Amino acid sequence: MKALESEVPDAHFTVDKQNVSLWPQEPPRKTGPCLGLGRCLTVRAAVVLLTLLLVASVLLQAILYPWFMGTISDIKTSAQLLQGRVDNVSTLRSEIKRNSGGVEAAGVQVQMVNASLDHVHSQIRRLETSVKEADARLQMLTSRWEEVAKLNAQIPELKRDLDKASALNAKVRELQSGLGNISKMLKQQNDILQMISRGWKYFRGNFYYFSLIKKTWYSAQQFCLSRDSHLTSVTSESEQEFLYKMTGGLTYWIGLTKAGSEGEWYWVDDTPFDKVQSTRFWIPGEPNNAENNEHCANIKKSSLQSWNDVSCDNALLFICKRPYVPSEP
Ligand SMILES: [Ca+2]
Numbered sequence: 508m509k510a511l512e513s514e515v516p517d518a519h520f521t522v523d524k525q526n527v528s529l530w531p532q533e534p535p536r537k538t539g540p541c542l543g544l545g546r547c548l549t550v551r552a553a554v555v556l557l558t559l560l561l562v563a564s565v566l567l568q569a570i571l572y573p574w575f576m577g578t579i580s581d582i583k584t585s586a587q588l589l590q591g592r593v594d595n596v597s598t599l600r601s602e603i604k605r606n607s608g609g610v611e612a613a614g615v616q617v618q619m620v621n622a623s624l625d626h627v628h629s630q631i632r633r634l635e636t637s638v639k640e641a642d643a644r645l646q647m648l649t650s651r652w653e654e655v656a657k658l659n660a661q662i663p664e665l666k667r668d669l670d671k672a673s674a675l676n677a678k679v680r681e682l683q684s685g686l687g688n689i690s691k692m693l694k695q696q697n698d699i700l701q702m703i704s705r706g707w708k709y710f711r712g713n714f715y716y717f718s719l720i721k722k723t724w725y726s727a728q729q730f731c732l733s734r735d736s737h738l739t740s741v742t743s744e745s746e747q748e749f750l751y752k753m754t755g756g757l758t759y760w761i762g763l764t765k766a767g768s769e770g771e772w773y774w775v776d777d778t779p780f781d782k783v784q785s786t787r788f789w790i791p792g793e794p795n796n797a798e799n800n801e802h803c804a805n806i807k808k809s810s811l812q813s814w815n816d817v818s819c820d821n822a823l824l825f826i827c828k829r830p831y832v833p834s835e836p
Contacts, residue, residue: 695833702831709831710749715739716827717753724803727760727825728775737776738762739828747788747811750826756809760825763804763814768796772804776828789814 699709707714714736722730728738739761741747750761762775772794773780790808794801794816801816805823817823 691833695831698831698834707829708753710746712831714829714831715750715753716829717759718825718827721822721824722760723822724760724764724819724825727823727827728762730825731827734827734829736827736829739826740774740776740778741785741788742778742781744787744811747813751806751809751811751813754806754809754813754826758805758807758823760803760805760823761814762828764819765802768799768802770802785814788812 699714702714703709707716709715716731716734716736718727718730724738731737739750740763741750741761750759763772763780764775765772771780772782772785788811790812793814794804796802796816800818803819803821804814804816806813806826807815
């Protein structure tokens with residue numbers, strides 16, 4: 508029995524200063540001797556095995572714990588580093604986001620700038636076109652200006668020519684006027700010559716016809732009317748002188764008459780009768796209205812005082828008078 512007790516291993520040992528006991532301190536309760544030798548051996552082997560396993564486990568723990576702890580610490584450190592990197596990555600991402608926003612904004616600005624540049628380019632092209640047009644116009648104006656300058660240089664010469672032409676024109680007008688006057692005078696002379704050729708005398712704007720036959724005063728007036736004239740009136744001393752000189756002492760009817768014995772003397776061609784002036788043309792003592800029947804006047808003498816009143820029924824030579832009216836050219 509004692510040999511068996513000494514073969515029982517000590518179930519008490521120390522790990523990490525802790526007392527480890529596989530069973531209580533007290534020695535196992537003494538049981539009765541093994542019921543069988545085989546069965547007792549099996550129990551002991553199991554105990555040993557368990558003990559070995561336990562020891563191995565403790566040893567493993569003792570060896571592996573620090574390693575695990577180190578590994579965990581490394582892992583923690585690595586995790587912290589990773590966390591730091593992750594943080595850095597998110598910071599970078601947010602920065603990238605921010606930057607990408609900026610880049611987008613910059614892209615928009617670049618597009619705007621490009622659009623502005625396009626606009627500026629189109630304006631520059633337009634300006635270039637305008638400048639070309641202006642240049643062309645300027646060239647045209649310059650050429651025209653040169654033409655104007657040439658014409659301007661010719662102006663004094665043209666002015667002199669114009670003055671000459673003007674003077675010539677005035678002379679031509681003068682000559683034309685002279686020619687017109689000459690033409691008129693020729694026409695007048697022609698008219699006068701024609702009348703003279705028909706037996707009329709011309710004196711100061713009037714034609715006078717001295718008849719060759721005798722008629723009563725009324726018939727003589729009718730004759731004169733048929734020749735666009737009247738028996739003559741006497742309106743001035745010079746006319747009176749012309750007439751009495753032309754009569755040559757013969758008696759001629761003149762156009763002086765009165766309406767009845769009480770009537771006033773009047774000229775048959777409607778010339779106003781100047782009673783005062785006419786006083787000098789009567790033969791002294793005339794008009795005497797002999798027998799109250801002398802209502803027509805004649806030129807009886809070749810002198811200024813030549814008029815006499817006689818009966819209108821007498822047959823006498825007569826003088827027609829017709830004012831000269833220039834015929835239209
Ligand atoms: Ca008389």
